[in-house]
Amino acid sequence: MKCKSYYHFFEVIANKTRFKIIESLMCGPLNVGQICLATKEEQSKISHNLKVLSGCNVVDVKKDGKLRIYSLNKETVEPMLRLVEKHVQTYCEGNCGLK
Amino acid sequence: MKCKSYYHFFEVIANKTRFKIIESLMCGPLNVGQICLATKEEQSKISHNLKVLSGCNVVDVKKDGKLRIYSLNKETVEPMLRLVEKHVQTYCEGNCGLK
DNA sequence: ATTTCATATGATATAGTTTTCATATGTTAT
DNA sequence: ATAACATATGAAAACTATATCATATGAAAT
Structure with a gap:
């Protein structure tokens, strides 16, 4: 398993605001x-x-007007x-020592 | 799925030094x-x-002298x-936009 | 009891990330 | 062509995490 820079992926998720965004998208796509x-x-x-988030494809964008x-x-985020x-x-x- | 503070778990892994530690422990236990x-x-x-890392049980410690x-x-880290x-x-x- | 070795800890300095604010871009409607 | 709306972007400020350095703790050896 080559994982020399995989921690960058976790940096993307490891943030309160981005995590809230992920949660908000759990039920389906939303605009900004x-x-x-x-x-x-x-x-x-x-x-x-x-x-x-989109920079590493945790979310996907499409334009509509x-x-x-x-x-x-979801394929990556949900199992994680x-x-x-x-x-x-x-x-x-x-709480596992987690804040 | 309740995940209101799960991002704290990712914060633990999302760090270069800690990731290097994790990698070093991949092949088996080591002392400091x-x-x-x-x-x-x-x-x-x-x-x-x-x-x-040990604060949230990503690693385990035991004393020997x-x-x-x-x-x-490994149960959590490897599949992740x-x-x-x-x-x-x-x-x-x-590189996925990952640094 | 003292020294030595392994590891932990606290405080501060440093570095890095995130938010904020102002503004820019692009799209649709008038 | 201009106005109105949705979203993006850059730079600076505010915040948070991390490394560093000095020192403390605890265990074994002398």
Whole structure:
């Protein structure tokens, strides 16, 4: 397994705002304005962070007029969250030292 | 799936030094001095980062005299790295925008 | 009991990331 | 062509994480 720079992938997910974006996209694609509403975050903040997420294909964009619709790459993200959930359940009663 | 604070788990892995530690433990348990050699990093840096890793059970410690032997929780880490590897192969030719 | 070795810890300095604010770009409607 | 709207972008400010250095702790050997 070659993984010399895989930690960069985790950096992308390891952020509160980006994680909220991911959660908001769990139920289906949304445009930027809708993501702002769902996350209660500012537009430019969301845009900056969407760029990071799409930069490594954690989310996908497509244009629709003046809207940009973002969708989650569930194939990678969902199993990854399932692994974390299992880890927390198995190894950490309560909060695992996680803040 | 409840995942409100799961991003903290990713923060733990999303770091160059800690990732090097994880890699060094891939082949089996090591004590702190051995991890320093394997990673070519300073002892106190390693200790600080080992604390973060063990804080959420990504690694496990046991004492042996004055040595402390760390081992990797492969059950969570390995499948997670496999997911990233697959992601990179599938969605990113070259480097995926990852640094 | 003292020295030596292995590791941990605390405080500060340093580096890096994230947000913010102002503005730019691109699209549709008028 | 201009206005209105949605989103993106750049630069600076604000924030957070990390490394470093000095020192502390604990265990074994002398």
